[in-house]
Amino acid sequence: MHKIITIEKAFSVGLGGVLATDVTLAMHGALVDLRSVVAGLGGRPITQASLETVLAESAAGELPNSPS
Numbered sequence: 595m596h597k598i599i600t601i602e603k604a605f606s607v608g609l610g611g612v613l614a615t616d617v618t619l620a621m622h623g624a625l626v627d628l629r630s631v632v633a634g635l636g637g638r639p640i641t642q643a644s645l646e647t648v649l650a651e652s653a654a655g656e657l658p659n660s661p662s
Contacts, residue, residue, distance in 0.1 A: 597627045599652055601645075603634040629657040 598621065602611035609615050614630035621628060631648050634640045651657050 595625055595627055597629070597652060599648060599657070600628070600630045601634070601640065601648075602630055602632045603640075629659065631657065 598617060600611065600614040600617055602613055604612045606612050606615065611630050611632070614628070618628060629652060633644060633648075648657070
């Protein structure tokens, strides 16, 4: 099974992450493990260290499920 991790920088009121929503709709019916992470809100930088942490947490199965 493939894993997809979306890095969210924008939200839609009532729907949550904009990118995760689009990816979820596009992957409907596909056998993928979709997870979403919030980063970079308010113009904060997304660092290499934070991305490495996300990938390590994903590999360890520690990222929460994305809403369906």
